Amino acid sequence: MSTILEINNLKKTYNSGDRHLTVLEGINFTLQAGDTCAIVGPSGSGKTTLLGLCAGLDRASSGSVILNGVRLDNLSEDARAQVRNQYVGFIFQNFQLIPTLTALENVMVPLELRGERNVKREAMDLLARVGLADRHDHYPTQLSGGEQQRVSLARAFSNRPTILFADEPTGNLDEETGDKVESLLFELNREAGTTLVLVTHDLELAEKTQRIIRIKGGHVVSDTGAPEATHQPYGSNIS
Amino acid sequence: MSDTKPNPDKPQLNIPWLLKMAWRDTRRSRGRLALFLSSIVLGIAALVAINSFRDSLQLAIDEKARTLIGADLVMGMNKEPDSLSMAIIDSVGTLGKRSDENRMMSMVYFVNSNETRLVQVRALGGEFPYFGAIETKPKEASRSFREDRRALVDHNLMLQYEAEVGDSIRVGALTFAIEGALHRIPGQTAMTAAVAPVVYIPRQYLPETGLIQRGSRVSYYYYYDLDEAVQPDTLGKKLDPRLEEYGMFYDTVETRKASMGRSYDELARFLALVGFVALLLGCVGVASAVHVYMRDKLATIGILRCLGMSGKQAFLVYLFQVMGMGLLGGIAGAALGSVVQLVLPELFKTFLPVTVDAYFSATAATQGVLLGVIVSVLFALLPLLSIRQVSPLITLRATFEHLTNQKDLLRWAVYGLLLGFIVVFSRWQLGTWWQAFYFTGGVIAAFLVLALLAKGLSWTVKRFFPTHWGYVWRQGLANLYRPNNQTLLLMVSIGLGTALIGTLFMVQRTLLSEVSLSGTKNQPNLVLFDIQNSQRDQVGELTKQEGLPILYFDPIVTVRLEQINNLTLADVRKDTTLEIKPWNFTREYRVTYRDQLSDSEKTEEGTWIKNQYSGSGRVPVSLEQRYAERIKVKVGDSLLYNVQGATMPARVAHIRRVDWNRVQTNFQVVFPEGVLEEAPQFHVLMTRSDNEQQAAQFQRKVVENFPNVSAIGLDLILRTLEEVVGQISFVIQFMALFSIFTGLLVLVGSVNVSKFQRVQESVLLRTLGANKKQILGITLMEYAMLGILAAAVGCVIAFGAAWALAVFSFEMEFVPVLWPLLVIFVVVTLLTVAVGLLNSRGVLNRPPLEVLRREA
Known part of the structure; x- marks a missing residue:
């Protein structure tokens, strides 16, 4: 199995005037292809910041992020965007569909960005897979929250990502809808063999992954389910 | 799964897809984009109309050039030719046919109506005009009047003095029968005809009229129809040094075309500049609209960035939208301008020596379309540049500072481009670099004053915030400085529009008041000239007898x-x-x-x-x-x-x-x-006469007793000048209308744009229990403050600009006429408040949830 994500001694600090706020520090872990991992922790613990850094949405203050063999912290924003387009899929709590595009067009965007042609059929197949083939020409505002998240799922898998990052994927949905979306997410992930990293408050959801990394106050406090070889000496971080 | 490693050096642009994305992305904003583009439409329309008209006029002048002077060569002088001058005049006469004409200002007496009037008497001998015609009614009168003691009289004068063909008119000591009404003379405009109406008499009767006395101001004109072998311009240039030496001048078709082209070009340039100001005003609208539009698009850009779109690609998506908007605005402006130019020949006919047929100018229309694209892109560039720096993190945290904090040197390049564009464009319109720099300087100064004032206002309100005031007042005031405020944009666009409109009104009023000032009490209002030495005492006596000082x-x-x-x-x-x-x-x-x-x-x-x-x-x-x-x-x-x-x-x-x-x-x-x-x-x-009756009686007596003496009432001069200034200002006002309407559109656009900012919090307030009256009060307070300040500063700028124009450009005493400014101030303020309130209707009359869903 190959390493998909490698996080080394990651630190993130925000500066506001004279104040320096460290939101993440001393984070180390590695994920192999096909792994599923949940990052859990209380509000303000730094889990979303960690997801952003892992996905190349932000730059670390120090340490490194290596995604699919590409070291992200040395790349420009545009180069990181290209990495995201090639290897990464995203699912957001608030769906983040583009309001001016139909469901189908939203799913097509990552492929079109790659310059691929004749992507409509592929996108339609994905929409059919999430049960929304007949709603393909609807705009996000014409869809319910669950439907929007299913479109978002289709979009996330459309570029055949190596790794999928999900930020509270069911956080904005009622329980029943959330369960459906959850099942669909794991199902699609299994089929595609994609590495999955999800950030959640929901411990029930987290337990469906192979590995759970707990964060508190910007530090990793536990890492359950991690393969022996990748266990890191957390030192003082371990509670 | 792709194994390709990213190559940061070679991002794929995929232009066709970006164009498609640009189009898709406009789906929910086309109404707003249409409003944005409408602000440049009128400015472009004004420029296209004026430039098309300029082309039409040039074509008309080229086509009808020979009829402009009615001869191959015209020579003239303002004094009686001596033997040396006469030798030249005669020698040129051997090269073809010649017509002689004397022109002088003199009184004429309408026998039927028993009234007198100062006119330009032209005593014509020969067959002039050789090309074109003196247009008269009846048509044959233009030739037949030369055969006997008959005259041609300006048709407006005939209407005014109720004279008809066959009636008598006295010129000097001689009475002529009116042979026809004079409608058009080669090369003369309706404006000059209004200032100095013409009466033609046959030249052979001039000596008997007694009009030529010592000291009389008489001009001598000689018209030549030259043999085909003679080149009028070559001849003119050859004679020029000698002509100048003898105080003579000459004119050929080519010299007349050139001088006329120059003078009408200057008029067109000036009017085009008024159009350009309208366009600049529209550009402010575009810049502010795109600025807010981009802010609304941040979330979408963040998502696209997250999905792998590069900064350059995101920039291009919105650049294409702006280009499309500019293209549509340009096309709409060019179409409107091409229609407007159809009415311009009618509007300008008083000033034109030839009949102009308006035709579609492809050059002017193309220029308009290009201009639409160029100005839209240029003025949208600043907000567009920030797209490149939108962070994808916005997708994870809505509260995240959306723009990365990189210093963008390209912004300075854009400032340079904007400045360069204004200078180069105004140079193109004005003709000289120094005028272009002055104009650009003025525009920048106005922008700076308004921008500084807007900043100052925000700062002052924040610094001295009246904490003890009621909630509605505090909320309204706070809207002036809170994040996403529209203070700067509204102040600049409303203020600039007010300044422009105010300046135009002030200048016009100053010009008119300058004229009417002359008619004030204790100033002379009746002038008698050409009084000979021998007549001096008698004229003085007659004046006293009539009870005049x-x-x-x-x-x-x-x-x-x-x-x-x-x-x-x-x-x-x-x-x-x-x-x-x-x-x-x-x-x-x-x-x-x-x-x-x-x-x-x-x-x-x-x-x-x-x-x-x-x-x-x-x-x-x-x-x-x-x-x-x-x-x-x-x-x-x-x-x-x-x-x-x-x-x-x-x-x-x-x-x-x-x-x-x-x-x-x-x-x-x-x-x-x-x-x-x-x-x-x-x-x-x-x-000075106390009333028109007294003046008319005195003038009649003067003409009866001293036919060579001319008397002119200043009220006539005032009336004529007022008419001339009125016609000129009508044309300027017509062009200013483009600015006024653009200003209104920018105002509607700016306020509308701010609506998108305000609607959510208004709805929130409604949700929390604020009633209609409170929301209305907050909105009223905010827009009233903005309207009052922007209009007031605009008026102050207008006052300064009008003063500068009066003193430096027209070189006359500045007469501050304040009422137009007051009217403009009140109207602009009310309009701002009205548009602001109208835009809030949606929030006031519908349930909050509905509004939130609709505006989301």
């Missing part, structure tokens, strides 16, 4: 200047570094002599000559200040005048400032008493 009664002597500090005409021609124009030597001066300064004169330098000239040494003379500057002399310098054949050495003893705006006889050169008394001279008398 003699306010001024000045002798006038015609002189010419031969030397300035021993420099002759030949010297100044040879050495152009002297910067003395040759015409200072070739023209005639009408001078006077007296022993005291008039009340419109003030000593600038030297000593006024009170005493009679002693008879020894150079004659001490007083010069008007600007004239002295023109001929480059100061007190003590020597001059040599030619007083109708006799040379007279003089020295500059006194330089005085003259208020030319005063209605009285003013002179460039004043001699002391005891020098010119015996020289051939005529007199000008100025008086």
Whole structure:
């Protein structure tokens, strides 16, 4: 199995005037292809910041992020965007569909960005897979929250990502809808063999992954389910 | 799964897809985009209309060039030709046919209506015009009047004095039968016809009219229909040095075309500039609209960035949208401009010497479309540039600072581009670089003042916030400085629009008040000129008999200047570094002599000559200040005048400032008493009548008793001037309408844009229990403050600009007429508030949830 994500001694600090706020520090872990991992922790613990850094949405203050063999912290924003387009899929709590595009067009965007042609059929197949083939020409505002998240799922898998990052994927949905979306997410992930990293408050959801990394106050406090070889000496971080 | 590694150096742009994305992304914003583009439509329409009209006019002038002067060559002079001049006139006459014409201002008497009027009498002999026609009703009158004692009379005069063909008109001492109504003379505009209406008489009767007396101002014109072998321009150029020496001038079809092209081009340039200001105003609208539009698009850009779109690609998506918007605006503007230009020939016909048929100018339309794209892109570039820096993190945290904090040097490049564009464009419209720099400087100054004031307002409100005021007032005031406020954009766009409109109104009012000022009490309102020496006492007596005061009664002597500090005409021609124009030597001066300064004169330098000239040494003379500057002399310098054949050495003893705006006889050169008394001279008398009846009766008596003396009422001059200024200002106002409507559109657009900012919090307030009245109060407060301040500053700028134009450009005393500014101030403020309130209707009348869903 190959390493998909490698996080080394990651630190993130925000500066506001004279104040320096460290939101993440001393984070180390590695994920192999096909792994599923949940990052859990209380509000303000730094889990979303960690997801952003892992996905190349932000730059670390120090340490490194290596995604699919590409070291992200040395790349420009545009180069990181290209990495995201090639290897990464995203699912957001608030769906983040583009309001001016139909469901189908939203799913097509990552492929079109790659310059691929004749992507409509592929996108339609994905929409059919999430049960929304007949709603393909609807705009996000014409869809319910669950439907929007299913479109978002289709979009996330459309570029055949190596790794999928999900930020509270069911956080904005009622329980029943959330369960459906959850099942669909794991199902699609299994089929595609994609590495999955999800950030959640929901411990029930987290337990469906192979590995759970707990964060508190910007530090990793536990890492359950991690393969022996990748266990890191957390030192003082371990509670 | 792809194994390709990213190549950061070679991002794929995929232009066709970006274009598709740009189109898709407009789906929910097309209404707003249409409003944005509408703000440039009128500016472009104004420019396309004016430039199309310019092309149409040029074409008309080219097509009808020969009819503009009615001959191959015209020679003329403003004094009686001497034997040398006559030799040239006759020698050219051997090269073809010749017609002679004398022009002079004189009174005519309409026998039927028993009224008099000052007109330009043209005594015509020969077959002129050789090309085109003197248009008359009946048509044949233009030829038949020459055969007998018959006259052609300006058709407007005939209407005014209820004269008809066959009626009598007295010109000088002779009565003529009116043969026809005069409608158009080759090369003459309706405007000049209105200022000096023409009466044609056959030249053979001129001596009998007695109009040519000593000192009479008569012009001599000679029209030639040259043989085909003779090139008029070559001949004109060959004769030019001699003609200039004898104080003569010439005109050919080509010289007339060139001079006419120049003067109409200047008018068109000025009007195009008014259009350009409208366009600039629209550009402010575009910039502000795109700025807010981009802010609304941040989330979408964040998502696209997250999915792998590069900054450049995101930038291009929105650049294409703006280009499309500019293209549509340009096309709409070009189409509207092409329609508007159809009415321009009608609008301008008073000023035009030829009938202009409007035609579609592809060049002007293409320029308009291109301009639409260029200005939209240029003025949208600043907000567009920030797209490149939108962070994808916005997808995870809505509260995240959306833009990365990189310093963007490209912003400075954009500022440079904007500045360069305004300079180059205004240079294109105005013709000279210094004018372009002045114009650009003025525009930037106005922008800066308004921007600084907006910043100052936000700061002041924040710094001295009235914490004890009621909630509605506090909320309304706080909207002026809170994040996403529209203070800067609204202040600049509303303020600039107000400044422009205000300036136009002020200038127009100042020009008109300048004219009407002359009609105030105790100023003369009746002038008698061409009074001969022998008639002096009798005219004075008649004036007194009619109960009219003699306010001024000045002798006038015609002189010419031969030397300035021993420099002759030949010297100044040879050495152009002297910067003395040759015409200072070739023209005639009408001078006077007296022993005291008039009340419109003030000593600038030297000593006024009170005493009679002693008879020894150079004659001490007083010069008007600007004239002295023109001929480059100061007190003590020597001059040599030619007083109708006799040379007279003089020295500059006194330089005085003259208020030319005063209605009285003013002179460039004043001699002391005891020098010119015996020289051939005529007199000008100025008086004041209390009413029109008295003036008309006096004028009639003057014409009856002294046919050669002309009397003109200043009320007629005032009426004519008012008409002329009115027509000019109508044209300017017509063009200003484009700015006014653009200003309104920008206002609607800006307020509408701010609606998207305000609607969510208004809805939130409604949700929390705020009632209609409170929301209305908050909105009213915010827009009233913005409207009042922007309009007030705009008015102050307008006041300054109008002052500068009056003093530096029109060189006249600035008369502050404030009421137009007050009206503009009130209207702009009310409009701002009204548009602001209208835009809030949606929030006020619907349930909050519905609004939130609709605006989401």
